[in-house]
Amino acid sequence: MRRPIALVAFLALAGAACVLSGKAEAPDVAPTAVANPLAEGLTAAAPVATVPPSATPTPVNTTQLTPPTPVTTSSIDETIDSFGAVTVVTTSYITRYALIGETASDLESYMRTYGPPDSVGNRWYALTDPRFNWEISCACDDLGCVAGSVTAYVSIDYTLPTWEPPYGADVNLVAKWNDFERALVLHERGHGDLASICGQQLGEAFVALPPQPTCDAVKNAALEASNAIFAGCRAAQAQYEDETNHGMNEGVIWPP
Numbered sequence: 001m002r003r004p005i006a007l008v009a010f011l012a013l014a015g016a017a018c019v020l021s022g023k024a025e026a027p028d029v030a031p032t033a034v035a036n037p038l039a040e041g042l043t044a045a046a047p048v049a050t051v052p053p054s055a056t057p058t059p060v061n062t063t064q065l066t067p068p069t070p071v072t073t074s075s076i077d078e079t080i081d082s083f084g085a086v087t088v089v090t091t092s093y094i095t096r097y098a099l100i101g102e103t104a105s106d107l108e109s110y111m112r113t114y115g116p117p118d119s120v121g122n123r124w125y126a127l128t129d130p131r132f133n134w135e136i137s138c139a140c141d142d143l144g145c146v147a148g149s150v151t152a153y154v155s156i157d158y159t160l161p162t163w164e165p166p167y168g169a170d171v172n173l174v175a176k177w178n179d180f181e182r183a184l185v186l187h188e189r190g191h192g193d194l195a196s197i198c199g200q201q202l203g204e205a206f207v208a209l210p211p212q213p214t215c216d217a218v219k220n221a222a223l224e225a226s227n228a229i230f231a232g233c234r235a236a237q238a239q240y241e242d243e244t245n246h247g248m249n250e251g252v253i254w255p256p
Contacts, residue, residue, distance in 0.1 A: 092158060093158065104255035131156075132155075134203065
């Protein structure tokens with residue numbers, strides 16, 4: 001029978017218990033107008049072959065406009081889902097940047113010029129940036145140590161445009177913008193849903209690891225296992241972009 005590991009730090013010092021943490025962040029990856037390249041890489045401390053930001057591609061426009069009034073994080077949402085020994089905590093942060101204009105061309109220029117930048121400076125209409133952390137409760141018996149339970153933490157940063165139509169704005173333009181915005185949010189949420197699934201897959205992979213000689217070995221095995229999971233997550237994100245044509249099949253088209 002495995003001994004449960006109490007979640008207090010001083011017990012780990014006695015060798016009877018441990019709580020292991022891991023962290024993975026999106027690498028610096030340059031997206032293209034076709035698809036995000038998928039970076040590969042490892043460090044000794046933590047996996048870096050993770051899911052890059054999922055972006056709706058837009059070429060950079062150098063038109064000089066008055067910068068929009070920045071809008072800070074407008075909402076935070078947290079969900080907790082349990083899958084047996086795996087718990088996934090997904091926290092979503094939504095940041096909106098303001099557009100100024102009276103025509104479809106005005107709005108397009110703002111998004112192309114002031115949309116969220118990626119790590120290499122390319123700008124996009126919208127950006128979904130997932131990051132991953134995890135905590136493993138290690139349980140040991142005579143057969144070795146395993147991940148008794150795992151909590152995966154998925155933090156998702158959404159950056160989206162917002163537009164407050166000026167007085168007298170064309171009603172048809174307002175309706176088309178509302179349709180575009182709904183489609184854009186839906187598309188980016190799809191990327192976020194895939195990131196949450198990735199968190200679940202990480203936890204399930206860690207729980208399925210064979211017994212290890214120590215809790216430190218469990219931690220190292222989890223880091224190693226995460227690379228294959230992240231590779232599959234990147235592939236799933238790329239497939240989603242291909243299937244939706246970067247959201248265009250869902251109505252992410254501007255100007256209309």
